[in-house]
Amino acid sequence: MKADILIAGVGGQGQILASRLIGAAAILEGYTVRTGETIGMSQRGGSVVSHVRIGGESKSATIPFGQADLMIGFELCETVRNIKRLSENGRLIVNTQRINPVTVSLGMDEYDTNAMEDALKKTTSNLIMLDGYSLAHQAGSFKAVNVVLLGAAVGAGYLPLSRDSFIKAIEEIMPQRFHNLNYAAFDSGHDLAGRIIAKNTE
Amino acid sequence: MIKLLMGNEAIALGAIKSGVRVVSGYPGTPSTEILETVAKNNDGSIYVEWSVNEKTAMEVAAGAAYSGARTMVTMKQVGLNVASDPLMSLAYIGVKGGMVIVVADDPGPLSSQTEQDTRHFAKFSNLPVLDPSTPEEAYEMVQAAFELSEQVGLPVFLRPTTRICHACSSIDISDSREEHIPSGFEKDSRWVIFPQLSYRRHIEIEKIQVALSLIFSKSPFNTVSGKGSLGIAGSGIAWSYAQDVINDLGLNVKTFKVGTPYPFPVKLAESFLEGLDRVLVLEELDPVVEEALLEIAGSKGLRISISGKKNGATPYAGEFSYELVHKAISDFAALPGADINEPAIPPLPSRPPVLCAGCPHRASFYAVKKAMKGQKAVFTGDIGCYTLGNAKPLNMVDTCLCMGASVSVAQGIKRVEPDTRLFAFIGDSTFFHTGIPGVINAVYNQTDIVLVVLDNSTTAMTGHQPHPGTAKTMMGNVSEKIDIEGLLRSIGVKWVQKINPFDQKAAITAVKEASNVKGVSAIIFEAPCIALVKKPEPLRVDSHICRACGLCIREIGCPSMILKEDGKVQIEPSTCYACGLCSSICPFGAIGGMNHEG
Known part of the structure; x- marks a missing residue:
């Protein structure tokens, strides 16, 4: 199995932890993994992108344009910003949460939600949009939005790694006091995406 | 494992x-x-x-x-x-x-x-x-x-x-x-x-x-493989991109992977160059491998064309990518370029990094800005999170050069513009790093500057490392905390005040006073980085009181403040640290604690 997964969002949303969880789950299933991301300046509310490459022979962690099998967008605008890396009709999970950059609040730039959603719909039909922020909040913390989205990717059948591997990866990587919260977050995304896919194929 | x-x-x-x-x-x-x-x-x-x-x-x-x-x-x-x-x-x-x-x-x-x-x-x-x-x-x-x-x-x-x-x-x-x-340690003249x-x-x-x-x-980090009259040499991440591109294109070329750019593996390079007509060198930043190959080709009198930065085949500035290397190799091997079908996307807002919501630096910059309103002042900045104070709407970093330079650059400007008030902003870790000699220089040469130490008790930008002012070391043991105020006084700074920047009234008063001091004056804005404190309950905007004037956003540009469609302001609870700076700015008292109506 070979899968290139791109995660795009805003610094502070837990993308890097998400990429580590995918990496740990993939290693548990016996795959080689490469990940790459921009940390540093970008963390402070800037755009953050993580590349995760499972299996395959590539020597570099960066996924070339048009080659990501799956993209997990943690924020709408950042998803659109990086959509050029998604493969033709690739799989896309999008958290509909909108995080306004300061440039928008100051009136320097515009955030056109409808145009962005339309652009994503035109790019791929393998698209699931969900409100990860609310699901995370219901699971116990808005911070768990990253794990909600991973759950959604697995539940939709977009990420070919098992739920069990992710449960083990959470155990391995995260402090114990956060385990139950994150199991709940994973399952809420998993179940919702599963239902959406089932409905779409009806 | x-x-x-x-x-x-x-x-x-x-x-x-x-x-x-x-x-x-x-x-x-x-x-x-x-x-x-x-x-x-x-x-x-x-x-x-x-x-x-x-x-x-x-x-x-x-x-x-x-x-x-x-x-x-x-x-x-x-x-x-x-x-x-x-x-x-x-x-x-x-x-x-x-x-x-x-x-x-x-x-x-x-x-x-x-x-x-x-x-x-x-x-x-x-x-x-x-x-x-x-x-x-x-x-x-x-x-x-x-x-x-x-x-x-x-x-x-x-x-x-x-x-x-x-x-x-x-x-x-x-x-x-x-x-x-x-x-x-063995005593020996070799150490002197x-x-x-x-x-x-x-x-x-x-x-x-x-x-x-x-x-x-003979190092395993340097390898020559393949054959033909075309050669590709690469080092670092550029070599990894090159391998991926060569595989994806199914290209048969001779390759030279350089893992030790200096001293250059000349013998191995000679075996690489043997029989080649043309070479493409792929490396980020400067043409180090390229120059080494040119030197060998020149000294051996080889008639080989070597492409790289010097003939414009690859750029000097910026990082490489798979796409850049793909194009360079395709051009070099005279292959048609890849057809990249880029999806059409609407215009997107830019998202530069910003000071976090609740960051004490925002309050410090704002206090100095308010106090110096209408005055001729220059604000020299330094390296750290607070370099982000240059962004709108604060606009409070006029220069940034290197670690510690805020303090000394301010002195140079002051010598040319004696009528301008000079404020040098420096973080606590940067102050210890290379800031102190500049302060001694200003005291010694009697230059009028206001030193503003932004003391958030950590090296924040790089992920919260301890430093001499934190009483912790990397081994974890408690060390003697080096007191910035005491240090400044001991080197001759007579006017020093420590203030919490969120006490805006006191902060503005102190800045005004400091700016009138002859010689070096110093304000230490003390408040911990928000990443070090437990997140309190967020503030809320009472939408009945908010008059949609937008002053709070325009003045401080806090990332937690969101402009709603009706022009009123809303606070994002997941990121607000209840620092209260916005509430001190609101002329109508619309922003308050959780009991405030939403």
């Missing part, structure tokens, strides 16, 4: 495996996690410190290596500028225990002042450099670097770049650890640099360069 490791973690674990005993460094993206990983995996036998700056770190490591210990010092590329004084002499003196100098370069640059290339420093100082192309190679290279350092008696550079430091690979690591018991010694050592060092080139021609 197979683990997913970041390049920086791999370097740290490789050093531990090699029996490193002393590790020093100064934080700097993208190098910081190396030293932190050593500390995290320390069984107690390794001494690990965050030094006050890179020069100090280099000297601590040198002393330990004189004493026979395997040592490692870590920094980012601009840190090496600070450490270049000990570096240049150390190359003459040499070491006894293996010493690895890890310097992380930052093509792009993604979070640095310059795109300087540490491979030049290796050449300049006559020290060998290893240039990893993947995190797993970095793991191997750091171990080889210790061996090599002891073999030739010189420090060895390991020079990863951001895409190696911050990339992860599944790496098979071993828990075993080599035992290296330091022999201790004198002109006579330097002359003798210089002759030796040049001989070692020749020997190193031969050693490197």
Whole structure:
């Protein structure tokens, strides 16, 4: 199995932890993994992108344009910003949460939600949009939005790694006091995406 | 055991495996996690410190290596500028225990002042450099670097770049650890640099360069493979991209992977160049490999066309990508370019990094801005999170040069513009790093500046490392806290005030007063970085009271404040730290605690 997964969002949303969880789950299933991301300046509310490459022979962690099998967008605008890396009709999970950059609040730039959603719909039909922020909040913390989205990717059948591997990866990587919260977050995304896919194929 | 490791973690674990005993460094993206990983995996036998700056770190490591210990010092590329004084002499003196100098370069640059290339420093100082192309190679290279350092008696550079430091690979690591018991410091004239010694050592060092080139021609980090009349040479991450592109294109070319750019593996390079008509060199930043190949081709009288930066085939500035390398190789091999079908996307708002919601620096900048409204003032800035104070709407950083420069640049401006009030902003960690000599200079030369120390009790930008003002060390033990106020007073700064910047009234009054002091005055804005405190309940905007004037957003640009469609303001609860700066600005009292109506 070979899968290139791109995660795009805003610094502070837990993308890097998400990429580590995918990496740990993939290693548990016996795959080689490469990940790459921009940390540093970008963390402070800037755009953050993580590349995760499972299996395959590539020597570099960066996924070339048009080659990501799956993209997990943690924020709408950042998803659109990086959509050029998604493969033709690739799989896309999008958290509909909108995080306004300061440039928008100051009136320097515009955030056109409808145009962005339309652009994503035109790019791929393998698209699931969900409100990860609310699901995370219901699971116990808005911070768990990253794990909600991973759950959604697995539940939709977009990420070919098992739920069990992710449960083990959470155990391995995260402090114990956060385990139950994150199991709940994973399952809420998993179940919702599963239902959406089932409905779409009806 | 197979683990997913970041390049920086791999370097740290490789050093531990090699029996490193002393590790020093100064934080700097993208190098910081190396030293932190050593500390995290320390069984107690390794001494690990965050030094006050890179020069100090280099000297601590040198002393330990004189004493026979395997040592490692870590920094980012601009840190090496600070450490270049000990570096240049150390190359003459040499070491006894293996010493690895890890310097992380930052093509792009993604979070640095310059795109300087540490491979030049290796050449300049006559020290060998290893240039990893993947995190797993970095793991191997750091171990080889210790061996090599002891073999030739010189420090060895390991020079990863951001895409190696911050990339992860599944790496098979071993828990075993080599035992290296330091022999201790032995008194000898070889440790005392004198002109006579330097002359003798210089002759030796040049001989070692020749020997190193031969050693490197047999190194597993340098490989020649394939055949044909076209050749592709590469180093670092550019080599990894090149391999992927060559595979994807199914290209048959002769390749030369260079893992040791200096001293250049001349013998191996000659075998690469043999029979070639044309060569493409792929490397980020400066044309180090390209120049080495040109030199060999020139000295051997080979008629080979060598493409790279010098003929514009690849750029000097910025980082490489798969796409850039794909185009360079396609052009070189006269293949049609890839058809990239880019999806149409609407205009997107830009998202620059900003000061966090609740960041005390925002309050500090705002207080100075308010106090100096209508006055002629220049605000010199420095390196840290607070460089982000340059963004709108604060606009409070007029200059930024390098670590510690805020203090001294302000003095130069003041000497040319005596009527302007000069404020030098510097963070606590940067103050200890290289800020103090500038303050002494201003006191000594009686220059009127206001020093503004932004003391958030941590080195925030690089991920919250301790420093001399925090009473903690990297080994965790409590050390004597170095008091910034006491230090300033002891060097002759007579007017010093410590203020919480969120007390805006007191802060503005103090700034006005400080700006009228003759000589050096200092304000220490004390408030911890929000990442160090438990997040309190967020503030709320009472939408019945909010008049949609937008003043709060326009004045401070807090990322937690969102403009709703009706022009009223809303606070994002997940990021608000209830610092209260917005509520002190609101003329209608619309912003308050959780009991406030939403």
